[in-house]
Amino acid sequence: MLNLVIFGAPGSGKGTQSERLIDEYGLHHISTGELLRRHIAEGTELGTVANQYISQGHLIPDDLMIKVLEDVLDSNPELTSKGVIFDGFPRTIEQAKSLNNMLDKRGTKVHAVVGLEVNEDDLIKRMLQRGKESGRADDNIDTIRERLNVYHNQTSPLRDFYINEGKYHAIDGNGNVDNVFGSIKKSLKEKLG
Ligand code: AMP
Secondary structure, three states: OOOEEEEEOOOOOHHHHHHHHHHHHOOEEEEHHHHHHHHHHHOOHHHHHHHHHHOOOOOOOHHHHHHHHHHHHHHOOHHHHHOEEEEOOOOOHHHHHHHHHHHHHOOOOOOEEEEEEOOHHHHHHHHHHHHHHHOOOOOOHHHHHHHHHHHHHHHOHHHHHHHHOOOEEEEEOOOOHHHHHHHHHHHHHHHHO
16 A cells, blocks of 8 residues: 655646556546646536636645545545555645645555656646647646746745655656656665565
8 A cells, every 4th residue: 555645846747657656556546636627627616716726827725725635535535545646736835744644644644755857948848738739728838937936936845845754756757758657666666665
C-alpha cells in the first residue's frame, strides 16, 4: 500500500505520469484539477466558485480545497486503504499539513513525493500545446504566466517541506514520457523496495 504525492509546476507531466503510476502500482487517483473541472462542466455550486479562481490562474482558497479533499476521502474510504496518488494536491504548506492530518486520522501517511522538475521554457511550450489539443481554458499564455507565478510563490516551498520529511524524490522531468517514468520507478524502488 502506497500513498504518493505527485508534485511539480503546471505542465510538468503530473497527469501523464500519474496514469503510468496507476498502471504500475494499482493506485487510485485523485486529481483536484480534474475534479474541479468536472464540477465546472456540470455547473455545480463548487464549479461556479472554482471557475472564478481557475480562470485567473489562482488557487482555490485552502479552507475550501481542504474540505473538498476531505469529502472525497470520507465518501470513498477504500481510497486510503488501497493507496492513492494525489495529483495537484497539496499546493500550499497549509494543504500539506492538512493532508498529513487527514491521512494520520485514517491510520496512514504520505509514503513518498515524486517531484517532477522541468525547465520553465518547456513548461510553457507544453501547456500551450495542451491548450491547442484539449481546449483547456487556463492553458493560454496570460493564465499560464500567472499559474507559474503562483507556483513559485505558493507551491514550490513544498519541495523543502517534503525534503525535510525525507520523502522528496527529485525527478528530471525534461525527457520523454518513458524515460521520466523509468526515473520515477528507479527512485521509488531505491526508497521503498
Ligand atoms: P491542475 O489541473 O492540477 O493544473 O489544476 C488546475 C487549477 O485548479 C489550478 O490552477 C487551480 O486553480 C485549481 N486547483 C487544483 N488543485 C488545487 C489545489 N490543491 N489548491 C488550490 N487550487 C487548486
